[in-house]
Amino acid sequence: MNEKNTVTSSTQYLTFTLGSEVFAVDIAKIREVLEYTLVTKVPRTPGFMCGVINLRGSVVPVVDMRLKFGMEPREKSVNTCIIILEIAQDDGVVVMGALADSVREVMELEPDQIEPPPKIGMRLRSDFLKGMGKQEGRFIMILDIDRIFSVDELSSLQNAA
Amino acid sequence: MNVEIDTSAFTEEAYELLSELEDSLLELEASPQDQELISRVFRAMHTIKGSGAMFGFDAVAEFTHEVETVFDMARNGTIPVTKPLIDLTLAARDQIRAMLDAAAGGEPADQANANRIIAGLRGLSPEKKGGGGSTAPAAPSGKAQAPSQAANEPHIFRIRFAPNPEIFATGTNPLLLLNELRELGECRVVANTEKLPDFEELDPEQCYTGWEIFLTTELGENAIHDVFIFVEDECDINIRLLDRDQVMRDQETTKKLGQILLERGDINPNELEKALMPLGDRLVQAGAVTPDKVRAALTEQQVIQEKQDKKKTAETATSVRVPSDKLDSLVDLVGELVTMQARLNQTAGTIGDHTLQLIAEEVERLTAELRDNTMSIRMLTIDTTFNKFKRLVRDLSTELGKEIELITSGGETELDKTVIDQLNDPLVHIIRNSIDHGVEAPDVRRACGKNPVGKITLSAIHSGASVLIRVTDDGAGLDAQRLRAKGIEKGLLSPDEEISEKEAFQLIFAAGFSTAAKITNVSGRGVGMDVVRRSIEGLRGSIDVTSTLGKGTTITLKLPLTLAIIEGLLVMVEGEYFVLPLAAVEECVELSRDDVDKAHGRHVINVRGEIIPYIRIRSRFEIGGTPPDIEQIVISEVDEKRIGFVVDKVVGQHQTVIKTLGKNFQHSEEFSGATILGNGGVALILDLNKMVRYVEEEEIRELDSP
Numbered sequence: 001m002n003e004k005n006t007v008t009s010s011t012q013y014l015t016f017t018l019g020s021e022v023f024a025v026d027i028a029k030i031r032e033v034l035e036y037t038l039v040t041k042v043p044r045t046p047g048f049m050c051g052v053i054n055l056r057g058s059v060v061p062v063v064d065m066r067l068k069f070g071m072e073p074r075e076k077s078v079n080t081c082i083i084i085l086e087i088a089q090d091d092g093v094v095v096m097g098a099l100a101d102s103v104r105e106v107m108e109l110e111p112d113q114i115e116p117p118p119k120i121g122m123r124l125r126s127d128f129l130k131g132m133g134k135q136e137g138r139f140i141m142i143l144d145i146d147r148i149f150s151v152d153e154l155s156s157l158q159n160a161a
Numbered sequence: 162m163n164v165e166i167d168t169s170a171f172t173e174e175a176y177e178l179l180s181e182l183e184d185s186l187l188e189l190e191a192s193p194q195d196q197e198l199i200s201r202v203f204r205a206m207h208t209i210k211g212s213g214a215m216f217g218f219d220a221v222a223e224f225t226h227e228v229e230t231v232f233d234m235a236r237n238g239t240i241p242v243t244k245p246l247i248d249l250t251l252a253a254r255d256q257i258r259a260m261l262d263a264a265a266g267g268e269p270a271d272q273a274n275a276n277r278i279i280a281g282l283r284g285l286s287p288e289k290k291g292g293g294g295s296t297a298p299a300a301p302s303g304k305a306q307a308p309s310q311a312a313n314e315p316h317i318f319r320i321r322f323a324p325n326p327e328i329f330a331t332g333t334n335p336l337l338l339l340n341e342l343r344e345l346g347e348c349r350v351v352a353n354t355e356k357l358p359d360f361e362e363l364d365p366e367q368c369y370t371g372w373e374i375f376l377t378t379e380l381g382e383n384a385i386h387d388v389f390i391f392v393e394d395e396c397d398i399n400i401r402l403l404d405r406d407q408v409m410r411d412q413e414t415t416k417k418l419g420q421i422l423l424e425r426g427d428i429n430p431n432e433l434e435k436a437l438m439p440l441g442d443r444l445v446q447a448g449a450v451t452p453d454k455v456r457a458a459l460t461e462q463q464v465i466q467e468k469q470d471k472k473k474t475a476e477t478a479t480s481v482r483v484p485s486d487k488l489d490s491l492v493d494l495v496g497e498l499v500t501m502q503a504r505l506n507q508t509a510g511t512i513g514d515h516t517l518q519l520i521a522e523e524v525e526r527l528t529a530e531l532r533d534n535t536m537s538i539r540m541l542t543i544d545t546t547f548n549k550f551k552r553l554v555r556d557l558s559t560e561l562g563k564e565i566e567l568i569t570s571g572g573e574t575e576l577d578k579t580v581i582d583q584l585n586d587p588l589v590h591i592i593r594n595s596i597d598h599g600v601e602a603p604d605v606r607r608a609c610g611k612n613p614v615g616k617i618t619l620s621a622i623h624s625g626a627s628v629l630i631r632v633t634d635d636g637a638g639l640d641a642q643r644l645r646a647k648g649i650e651k652g653l654l655s656p657d658e659e660i661s662e663k664e665a666f667q668l669i670f671a672a673g674f675s676t677a678a679k680i681t682n683v684s685g686r687g688v689g690m691d692v693v694r695r696s697i698e699g700l701r702g703s704i705d706v707t708s709t710l711g712k713g714t715t716i717t718l719k720l721p722l723t724l725a726i727i728e729g730l731l732v733m734v735e736g737e738y739f740v741l742p743l744a745a746v747e748e749c750v751e752l753s754r755d756d757v758d759k760a761h762g763r764h765v766i767n768v769r770g771e772i773i774p775y776i777r778i779r780s781r782f783e784i785g786g787t788p789p790d791i792e793q794i795v796i797s798e799v800d801e802k803r804i805g806f807v808v809d810k811v812v813g814q815h816q817t818v819i820k821t822l823g824k825n826f827q828h829s830e831e832f833s834g835a836t837i838l839g840n841g842g843v844a845l846i847l848d849l850n851k852m853v854r855y856v857e858e859e860e861i862r863e864l865d866s867p
Binding site: 045049052061090096 | 820842844
């Protein structure tokens, strides 16, 4: 955002927060960001599957990122939003929503600003992360969104629920 | 450099012709004397050859030419239609298909095979012997065909029927005669009232009217004479065949009115010339003819014109070829329109403005019509699918050394294109199973006192909003005991578990289940029926088996007519909306606290003397809150049983555009999809069959482990 002479290898990321933590998703994966609307719960699905919303005539599943990452649920606020993502699943692109506490900004990260995620001490499965970014001394967790939203990941718990 | 020509039109047409060819050949095998069928085969070959050459498929054209040559001889009666001829032609058909596939980038066609087929076909032709001698016996059949065909061609007759005035005295009612004529074919009657006197002079017991009748019929003149047989003496009857004259020869031009009147002798040429401009009126003014005569002549013109028009339309635009993705997007758009319309209705209702409501109602009507029309465009008859199986049965039964006859019925039943497309593979599985495991070898059948020729019946019928497709064989049937033993062996059942016959039959749908003693390349690997079941359920259908040992097996597939839009019943539980497929719903009754108390905690209710179990949607889906004092039970038919579903409130009928939930909810099998409501919210569509099955399974499990 601050520098226009983009280096080809740098990527833009959208950052959002869950609690006080900042996460980032490759902007190429994002279709749009919506305000929180009524989500229809699909019974007998894992808790993190929020349900489905009507996105201009299509039915789009929404995942509560807090619950997916094992955090406590939280009351919805005016900042709560749904990030609409385009996920590469088995045989094509699937549109899904991610419920986040708030969306912050679009930022650019150079490859040298990103480090591989540490294997331990993250309180988050390391295969969910593409890397760790740094910005003004804060860590930004760059998510591997295709992995988090893979069919296996989303449906694995459904039978148990 | 070659100019790129879009050959897809040719290949598509060719594939269609090939499947038509296959059908004709198989029919021809059953009735080898049928000249019409032979011609049909010939025509298909000829078209493939012609357009193949045009689009640069020279190899196809050359090959087809050889086959065509032989069939031309069959058509002329030079060679008889025999099984070897049909076998070779079928092989040739496959070869053409392979060649087309090769041209489309598939594997190259086997040239040696082509040569073999050509050699075989050439061997059939009697050319070396000189065709003259063998022509004689077959020729009469060809000739006999011609006149009978001509008789079936509809003709227009003009009948002038003028009864004597005294005809009523004999008790004859001319109107009954006219009615009789109407039964012969399409009939137009013009009354000729010129003899009718003034009212004061009218004798009600006399008949003053004559009629001119234009009858389009396939029957001959004698049939018309038969109608008048008892009154011939009491009236003037003049029957003339109209279209045998030059009318049909110069089809493009219908006869002019004046010409007709002239020919009929109603006017002379001078009178005609005088009045040539606005013809009908002038003639009447000039007193040359009565208005009735003009009217009769006009009708005559019209009848002939209509017949020709009909012929023309039949020849030209009977169908339009449209890429199916265009249709799909049309259906999507209609779906969105239906959703919007629901919203408009709701908004109009809230605002309460009368004019707006009228508009909303009109839009609703139009939307419903548009929806039905769009859906009907996507409807295809199932006979193409059925016809494919004739070949399958023929080839497989030969391979397995069995004799099997496939009987199809209800091929005209229409189903959504998507359903038909996805129905093919499951049906192949089922029919293969019937051929391999169901129908016994001829000697075994003879030993059982059965007809050595086995029979497989494939039928389709409408049943409400569903279509039932049945595959019935008269083979060995399913052995419940053996199925049970196999189930225990596979660990699907515990050894001491007693199961009903029906449950035993259900075992064949378990994955990896096969009772076949040996694995053939046809079936027996046990990967068939579970896949079949899954794909049928994927189509929101269900599958059922009935069988009698030694008598045969019937597999019934129940499929929805369409996958895109259904009529649903919208219900509400604690503010959440659900849709039940209306087709399954039978009635809604109230469930009061009293009723619940009376059942002592059991989930059953007495409806007019019938005990009906019910499922509480609230507890099934773990929706919190307290139920209202009076709940509603929606009683539905699920798997031929009546089962109730308890909800807080029944909202009403809802046009449900089905949206899939996608893979991420693949384990939420109790929902067949979701739909968008008028208020923009989402409601889930319940799959009642699956829900009941899960509840049953869970309850059994709970009872087993107290």
